[in-house]
Amino acid sequence: MLFPSPWRVAQTLGSDFRDGSLVRATAISLRRVLLGYSISLLVGVPLGIVLARNKLVEDTLGALVSAFQSLPSICWLPLALLWFGLNDRAILFVIVAGSLVSIAIAVQDGVKNLPPSYVKAALTMGTPNWRIYTQVLLPASLPSVLTGAKLGWGYAWRALMSGELLFVSLGLGQMLMQGRELADMSQVIAVMAVIMALGLFTDRVIFGSLERHVRRRWGLAQT
Secondary structure, three states: OOOOOHHHHHHHHHHHHHOOHHHHHHHHHHHHHHHHHHHHHHHHHHHHHHHHHOHHHHHHHHHHHHHHHOOOHHHHHHHHHHHHOOOHHHHHHHHHHHHHHHHHHHHHHHHHOOOHHHHHHHHHOOOOHHHHHHHHHHHHOHHHHHHHHHHHHHHHHHHHHHHHHHOOOOOHHHHHHHHHHOOOHHHHHHHHHHHHHHHHHHHHHHHHHHHHHHHHHOOOOOO
16 A cells, blocks of 8 residues: 555554564664764764864865765765675764764854854963863853754764665664565554654754753843
8 A cells, every 4th residue: 555544554553562673673773873973972072173273174174074064974885885894883884974074063163153252261361271172162152062963963863764774684774674675655654653753852852952951051042
């Protein structure tokens, strides 16, 4: 059936939950995306700050980062397969390649748009140079960091699904491919619904709560 009824999709969803296949696939996909996303955050945030503060790094490495921004993450998959083979390391590489750049560029823009008086005031008060990054630049640019983190999460999910659809066993992407191969559109739509529900939960509950807290903390929330 090309367009299954909502009732049929609900039945498929319930069946997949009861036999545990959907829970296992969701757990595997979440583990992959969380690991890759964590690496992207740990590398992307410091990279963005350095790009914004160091002219030489911005002119050299920054140009490469900007070029990578226009490269879809799926383009990294053939290279990842050659380097790592058919395993989780390849999909992890694709996730990092897809999300790290967006995080770094968002942080770079946020730091560059900060008033220069912040750094000058900190230096006048005797703040060591290395603490300028951790106690001034990073806290002041937190709204931009959060925006980059949100963008990076979206790109990480897209990269994950691209990889799982093409070669990775298990995961939500594999369930989508199984539905296509078996012409079971109810399973395809059911898995799509789960992916959208995860995205909505992340956007509204996790990032939404963080954004509200940051806006209140920085006096940006409307009263």
